[in-house]
Amino acid sequence: MTELLLDDEAGRVRAAALLRGGALVAFGTETVYGLGGDATDARAVAGIFVAKGRPRFNPLICHYPDAAAAFADVEANEAARVLAAAFWPGALTMVLPRRPACPVALLAGAGLDTLAVRVPAHAGAQALLRAVGRPVAGPSANRSGQVSPTTALHVMHELGGRIAAVLDSGPCRVGVESTVLDVSGARPVLLRPGGVTREAIEAVVGEIAVGAPIGPSSPGFPSRGALKSPGLLASHYAPGLEVRLGAVTVAADEGLLAFGVPLAGAGVVFQLSAAGDLTEAAANLFAGLRWLDANGTGMSRIAVMPVPMEGLGLAINDRLSRAAAPRA
Ligand code: TXA
Numbered sequence: 001m002t003e004l005l006l007d008d009e010a011g012r013v014r015a016a017a018l019l020r021g022g023a024l025v026a027f028g029t030e031t032v033y034g035l036g037g038d039a040t041d042a043r044a045v046a047g048i049f050v051a052k053g054r055p056r057f058n059p060l061i062c063h064y065p066d067a068a069a070a071f072a073d074v075e076a077n078e079a080a081r082v083l084a085a086a087f088w089p090g091a092l093t094m095v096l097p098r099r100p101a102c103p104v105a106l107l108a109g110a111g112l113d114t115l116a117v118r119v120p121a122h123a124g125a126q127a128l129l130r131a132v133g134r135p136v137a138g139p140s141a142n143r144s145g146q147v148s149p150t151t152a153l154h155v156m157h158e159l160g161g162r163i164a165a166v167l168d169s170g171p172c173r174v175g176v177e178s179t180v181l182d183v184s185g186a187r188p189v190l191l192r193p194g195g196v197t198r199e200a201i202e203a204v205v206g207e208i209a210v211g212a213p214i215g216p217s218s219p220g221f222p223s224r225g226a227l228k229s230p231g232l233l234a235s236h237y238a239p240g241l242e243v244r245l246g247a248v249t250v251a252a253d254e255g256l257l258a259f260g261v262p263l264a265g266a267g268v269v270f271q272l273s274a275a276g277d278l279t280e281a282a283a284n285l286f287a288g289l290r291w292l293d294a295n296g297t298g299m300s301r302i303a304v305m306p307v308p309m310e311g312l313g314l315a316i317n318d319r320l321s322r323a324a325a326p327r328a
C-alpha cells in the first residue's frame, strides 16, 4: 500500500519520518515529481533502482533545502557559487566533485567522484528536505522508460504499491526536468537541457559547452574502455585493477568480490552480500570495487563471483561488465 499524503505540516512530518527510516517517498518539485530516498542510506538508494525497474545504475540527483547544505557535500568553485546565487532555488542541477567527507552513498552517484546537486524552488519540497535533514536522492518518479510524472496521480499510476508514500503537492509548475550542468571542470558543460535555459546560464557565466548526459546509451558511461577517451576521464569511475567476471575459483593474487558463500583462497575479500541479497549487494557494489582497489595492493586483478541475472542483478551485472570490458 502506498500512502497518499497531503503537502501540509502533518503530511511532511510523516513523509520525513518515512524517508529517515529508509523508505521511499515520491514528492513534488517545481520541475517533476521525484522518487525520494535517503541519499546517505545505500539500501534506500538501491531501493530506488528496484522501484524504478531500472536495468542500469544511472547517477541520481541529490536534493538539498539550500545552497549551504548542498555545498557542504560537494566542492563549489566560483562558477558554482555564481550559478547558485542566480538560479537556486530552482530548476538547475549542478555536477560538482564530492567532498572527501560527503555522506552520500556511492551508489547514488553510480560510483562517480562527482555528484549532481539541486535545490528545488518548491516550498513543500524545501520544507520536506529541511524536515528530513539529510540529502534526498531523487530521480524522476516514473518507471524506467516512461515519461516524468507531473502530478501525484501520475506517480500513483507508475509506482503505486512499490513505494511507501506520495506527497501530493499538486501539479508541477515547470513540468520539465531540471537543466543538468557539469560545473566540475574549467568550463561548464550542459549535460541535459531543462527548466533553466542555456541563454540564461550563459548570461551569468559566459559561454558554456554542450555534452552528452551520463546514461546507459552514452559512450562515456563508466567502463575501462571509456576511461581511455580523453575528456571523459575525470568524472568516471572504473577500478584500477582488472576485473574477472563469473569466478568459480579464485587465486591468491586476486581480490574477491564475493556474493554468497565466498570462494576460498583469495588474497583479500569484499563481501557484497553474505545472504545473497541483491538489494544489499547493489548497496555495497561501488564501495566494494573501491575497497578492493585500495586494499588490493600486490593483487593482479579482482575476481567477481556470479550474481544472478534477475531484479537488481541486471543493473549489478551491467555495471560489472562495464568494469570488466577490455581496455581500449
Ligand atoms: O527535475 C529534475 O531534475 C528531477 C527532479 C525530481 O529533481 N530529477 C531528475 O532526475 O530528472 P533523473 O535521475 O531522472 O535525472 C538525473 C540526470 C541524468 O541525466 C543523469 O545522467 C544526470 O542527471 N547526472 C546525475 N549525476 C550525474 C553526474 N555525477 N555526472 C553527470 N551527470 C549526472
Ligand code: MG
Pocket: 139, 140, 148
Ligand atoms: Mg528521469
